[in-house]
């Protein structure tokens with residue numbers, strides 16, 4: 432039987448797919464690409480990844496895996512030596528006692544959060560999210576047909592507190608996702624407050640995902656902290672979503688992990704086994720080298736981020752209408768640009784970001800993409816020279832708009 436174009440109905444995406452937005456950060460990347468192809472010298476402060484290469488010893492481990500033909504399927508949960516390396520790393524750094532059965536290797540932190548959320552929530556369940564937060568959290572909740580309960584943190588300069596969490600808990604709340612250091616705000620929750628937040632969540636029957644993607648990128652006097660440092664009772668309700676992407680400049684390798692209650696992780700593994708199957712075998716070997724060998728590259732990157740922030744934040748504060756606090760972790764500045772918007776006649780942060788991109792070739796991300804109007808997210812995972820040039824261009828825009 433032949434089919435004609437007219438007898439076949441047009442493709443209609445599922446309701447679930449229609450509800451899922453293309454990442455707004457991905458949309459910015461596409462716009463910047465277009466400008467570059469037109470010969471514009473674009474400065475990218477939109478990037479959410481280290482501007483450093485993956486360290487050589489990690490690449491060598493991957494090359495060796497290839498030479499040894501380590502190129503076949505692995506178990507869905509990841510290879511045993513990597514699961515052990517992940518547990519050893521967290522246990523030795525934070526005094527926990529995770530065992531490999533509590534660990535699933537995933538394809539980056541994002542997939543870990545995706546699998547863990549889908550393993551937990553049913554349609555209609557409510558999920559507390561800090562607002563502003565990373566763009567993927569609400570989308571993942573929507574994909575699971577859950578409802579987002581935003582916990583607004585603007586009043587405390589984006590520091591989540593136990594009090595705020597307590598006030599936001601609803602009868603249908605099942606999960607809270609916490610992200611410290613935070614993308615987009617660069618805020619770090621101090622260990623005592625972090626423990627109180629988890630206590631409040633657990634007392635109220637919530638489960639917790641602790642997104643520790645930027646775990647090691649914390650600027651003193653703030654402290655590196657993990658859910659792994661909690662008591663075993665509290666840890667029994669918390670799943671850590673870890674990632675090697677930022678820590679070891681391995682964004683393209685797609686390796687992360689979920690670590691937490693065995694029942695929860697078992698469900699994560701089940702979902703993994705029916706979707707991605709497992710993280711790439713070669714990347715898993717590289718991840719063992721990353722976690723078990725020298726950690727010097729992490730220190731070097733952190734020192735460089737600090738050096739850039741030390742120049743960048745004071746420079747931003749010299750721009751009329753911008754107020755920017757010091758980042759405490761990650762590699763993002765999150766300036767308040769409400770004054771700049773008023774001075775320059777922008778109704779929204781998206782308008783400001785679009786003008787900066789299209790007229791001045793500076794890629795930024797509007798705060799509204801993360802749920803906070805009146806802010807911009809500026810990544811300093813770019814060279815100091817590029818950051819300096821970007822500040823000049825921002826000043827130029829302000830001067831031009833004032834004319």
Ligand SMILES: Cc1ncc(COP(=O)(O)O)c(C=O)c1O
Pocket residue numbers: 479538539540541542565610613614642644673674675676677682686687
């Ligand atoms: C807050 C946060 N969590 C998780 C991720 C996921 O990173 P990956 O999937 O590369 O590990 C990112 C990436 O930008 C992030 O910013």
